[in-house]
Each structure stands twice: as structure tokens, then as C-alpha cells.
Amino acid sequence: MSTLSQLAAVYAQLSLMAFGGANALIPEMQRQVVDVHHWMNAQAFAALYALAQAAPGPNMMIVSVIGLRVGGISGALVTTGAVAAPSSVLTFFVSGVWDRFKNASWRKALQAGLQPVTIGLISASAALLIESTAVDWRTAFVIVVTAALFIFTKLHPLLILGAAAIAGAIGLVG
């Protein structure tokens, strides 16, 4: 199987499991990209995640950057298309009949059931990213300080990310 078709297969599968957006998919993406296909190591994966945060657009951009790294520009287009296609087809058909089961009790039960699973997945994403980015006490310190800023202040997230990048560039962190 060529790399491009492997990328397409991996991301098309992820599409229908993407409850909670790209952040909930990080662990599975990392498992596939790092452990199963050995396309990069966990540090490179975390750096690409950071790169995706620096771009505008939906948080699915991590998918495009991984495609770019693994398969060049065609790789980026393949992963972005593959992660979007199955869920888009589903949305296309369901949105036409949504009113019929908007208030169905099974739908509310399923939504309530999905919520803690999504929370668990996003917590797992955080844990895996921290595991590969907290390489010494200084990076651990950056994580603690920026996490506190993200949670307890109303500062724009990009401001905090930018400040961290600048602190790194002038040699305070690395």
C-alpha cells in the first residue's frame, strides 16, 4: 500500500470517530503515525501539533500538517480530504432529517453518554502531548505556567502561545 493510500485509510477511519473534534483524536493519530506506521517520533508529532496551533482555521489543521510531513503537499490534501469526507457525507444526509429525531430520547441518551467519553479522550490527548513535550524541568515549568494562564485568565490563547514561543526563541526554555 502506498503511503498516500495508507494516510487516506488512517484518516478516513478517524473521521467517523471524531466526536469532540481533532483534540479527541490526538491519541489515535499519535498511535497510528508514531507507533503503527513509524512516520515520525512523538516529539516531532507534538511539534507539528504546535505548528498547527499557530495557523488559523479549524483545529483539524493538525491533520493537514501531518499529511504534509508524511506525504508532501499531496499528503496534506489527502489527509484533509480523508478526515472530512465520511463525516461530511453523514452530516449531509442527517442534516436533512435532523428535525425528525432532534428531540428523540435515544439521541439525548447517546449525547449524554458521549460527553464523558469525549472528556476522557481529550484528557488522554493532553497527557500524551505533555508526556512528549515535558522533556526537562524548564518545559514542565512552561506547561504549568501556561496551563494556569489558559485556565485562570481571559488572555487570548494566541497571546500565551506567542509568549511561550518568544521565551523559547530567546533561549529561556530550550
Add this chain to the structure above:
Amino acid sequence: MEAATTGEIALPSVVDLFAGFFIVGVYGFGGVLPWARRMIVEQRKWLTPVEFTDMLGLCSFLPGGNIMNVTIALGARFRGIPGAAACFLGLMTAPVAIVILLGIVYDRYAYVPSVRQAFVALSAAAAAFVLATAWKIAWPLRGKPLAIGVAACTFVAIAVLRLPLMAAMPVLTISSTLLLSRFRK
């Protein structure tokens, strides 16, 4: 027919749909949702606030990126498949182009020590951003031991045992749904 429910404005054309979402894609630093709502509800008045919330509810319920799903549902509602394609491509074109450019620039300069160090720190902060997101969405679970248990099981299955999502997700979702609906009443 649909226009009557969304006010007196004319049905947006495929070009309008592309243009509207193109701007959302360009502006959408640090999350697209607020920009999408601003454009759809406040600026172009394609949907009323209630219709938007309804559509977002559907799009968050279904798998896939929330806003990607919104582009499909909204485009399909006004212009069928061409509309869905126009909205989706409108949203994605600029961000994908920008992220590809960033990726190429990063690859070229990754060996420069200050660039490498900037990315070490940026990666740590980006990980902290996900941690903060997890913290915020987990906050409403306090006082709900069953839901906390499900979230904890999911965490262990994925982060510790590293189970494939394909296997873990259906099992976790179905058990969670049955468990929570049984004990909720």
C-alpha cells in the same frame, strides 16, 4: 421555502457561501466557532440565532469537526451538494494553504537553534492548551461519579493501555450511554 424561515433575505448563492466561509477561515485564529457564528448570524443573517444553535447542536452531535460539519449542513440547506462543497472549500482553502506554507518554512528553518527552541516551548504551551481545554470541559462533571468513572476508564484505555480508538470508542460509548441512562432516572 427555506428562505421564509431565515428572514426576508434572498437565498445566498454558491459564490456568497464560498466567500462567507473563506473570510471565516482567514480570521479563525484560535478557534473558528466565534467567527463562524458572527458571519452566519450577525453579518449575513443566513440563520437566526436559534437556527444556528440548532444546527451547531446537530454538528457537535455528529462525528467530524464541528465547523466542518456546519459548512456541510448550511451549504446543503441553501444550495444542496454544490452549496455544501462551496462552504467547505471556502472554510478550508486559506487555512490549509497557510498551514502548508508554515510547514514548509518550519522544515527549512527547523535546524536554526532559536527556531528549534521556540518550537520546544511552543509545543509545551500547546500541550498545556489541550490540558486547559480538558480541565474546562471536565469541570461540569464534578459531583457526577458515574460520568467521572466513564471519563477515567476512557483515559486509562486510551492514554495508558493505548488501545485502538476503533475498538475502544464503540464499547465505551455504548456502555456509557446505557450506564448513564439507567442511573439517571
